[in-house]
Amino acid sequence: MKLFCFVLTGLMLLAQDKPQLPDAPGKEVTQRLCSKCHGVQILLGKPHSEDGWAAIVADMQQRGAEGTDDELYEVVQYLTKNIKALPKVNVNKADAKTLESALSLTPKEAEALIAAREKSEFKSIEDVKKVAGVDPAKIEAKKGLLTF
Numbered sequence: 001m002k003l004f005c006f007v008l009t010g011l012m013l014l015a016q017d018k019p020q021l022p023d024a025p026g027k028e029v030t031q032r033l034c035s036k037c038h039g040v041q042i043l044l045g046k047p048h049s050e051d052g053w054a055a056i057v058a059d060m061q062q063r064g065a066e067g068t069d070d071e072l073y074e075v076v077q078y079l080t081k082n083i084k085a086l087p088k089v090n091v092n093k094a095d096a097k098t099l100e101s102a103l104s105l106t107p108k109e110a111e112a113l114i115a116a117r118e119k120s121e122f123k124s125i126e127d128v129k130k131v132a133g134v135d136p137a138k139i140e141a142k143k144g145l146l147t148f
Contacts, residue, residue: 026078050080
């Protein structure tokens, strides 16, 4: 029984860490339609214009996404109004906590970046990806957020 409670508590904590869609009209239909094929976190931090979201939704519909015209319109409106761009991160100035949260780094990786930039400022994404102790795949995945 203790093991069950321990595992259940761990699962609840993990669920809280998952990025969530903003609470607003259209959230339920967006979750229902979009999560049939992929996680909703794929939508976060990738803002588009209304026309951009409409094109993406139309593409998803061609790939098999199902919904009424009204539901698809509601999804486009929800995404247009609620999905905001993630803030840019200056890797030459950001503190360790910012590097960790924005770039999904471990504390050790963030400290490695800080130590490396103290020797020489980063000038490109390639400079950042070469830092020993930092997973270059994490940097590549977040390259659109980096500034120098």
